[in-house]
Amino acid sequence: MNVFNLIINDKEQVSLKDIFLDEVNRKSIEQLIKEHTYFDELNQYGLPVNNKLLLHGSSGCGKTMTAKAIAQALGKNILILDLSNVVCSRIGETSQNIKQIFDKAGREKAILFLDEFDQIGKARGNDDKDVGEMRRLVNTIIQLIDYFPNNALLICATNHPEIIDTALLRRFQLRISFQMPAKEVLDEYYNNLLLRFPKELQDIERKYGISFAEAKDHTFTVVKSELIKNLEEKQKNVEVWAKKF
Numbered sequence: 001m002n003v004f005n006l007i008i009n010d011k012e013q014v015s016l017k018d019i020f021l022d023e024v025n026r027k028s029i030e031q032l033i034k035e036h037t038y039f040d041e042l043n044q045y046g047l048p049v050n051n052k053l054l055l056h057g058s059s060g061c062g063k064t065m066t067a068k069a070i071a072q073a074l075g076k077n078i079l080i081l082d083l084s085n086v087v088c089s090r091i092g093e094t095s096q097n098i099k100q101i102f103d104k105a106g107r108e109k110a111i112l113f114l115d116e117f118d119q120i121g122k123a124r125g126n127d128d129k130d131v132g133e134m135r136r137l138v139n140t141i142i143q144l145i146d147y148f149p150n151n152a153l154l155i156c157a158t159n160h161p162e163i164i165d166t167a168l169l170r171r172f173q174l175r176i177s178f179q180m181p182a183k184e185v186l187d188e189y190y191n192n193l194l195l196r197f198p199k200e201l202q203d204i205e206r207k208y209g210i211s212f213a214e215a216k217d218h219t220f221t222v223v224k225s226e227l228i229k230n231l232e233e234k235q236k237n238v239e240v241w242a243k244k245f
Helices: 023-037 039-044 063-074 091-108 131-146 183-194 212-244
Strands: 052-057 078-082 111-115 153-158 174-178
Touching: 023 039, 023 063, 023 174, 052 063, 063 078, 063 111, 063 153, 078 091, 091 111, 091 131, 183 212
Parallel strands: 052 153, 052 174, 078 111, 111 153
Antiparallel strands: none
């Protein structure tokens, strides 16, 4: 298997201002971006730059979008890898595949975004089938993280931080939690999504208690349905008018 074929080449441009973050999380990410922007100046004073970030919490609440926004802000290439596609039955092969990706990100001074991080970072001893092999895999990941160059950036995402090995968790200088958005936050998100459409399409039934991704899917589905309905109605009117003449 050529592991580089598993890298997702997503060219979507995402700005940090387009992501709904609470004030604490936004300040943490802005500080991270500033540290990498002034990497050389900080390095002259021997000041370490944070380059290991763990994004955890509910699915669909902005973890991947945040990683893309950081990449855009820094003008860095982002290598996106879904670890559920990399893990195989032979743990040694998995370790080698992941090492190749880490090496590539380091050489390119890129952002390495590992999604579903819990697939390789499970606590040593949690896997009854292959405890020894899983321990070796986690040890490999720890070493890769420890030697990851400071001028590259590692961002990992998981929905299940509670099952990740504590030794791995300690490697991340920043940990940012993503929660399901409150009603008022979703209302603001809905308003922003609907601004691009005509007023007659903006009055939709809103769902709450869902993620940003689910809210976006819901909004676009309803708007498309209403738009198609309007177009069909116009087409019928044209046909009726044509028959009269």
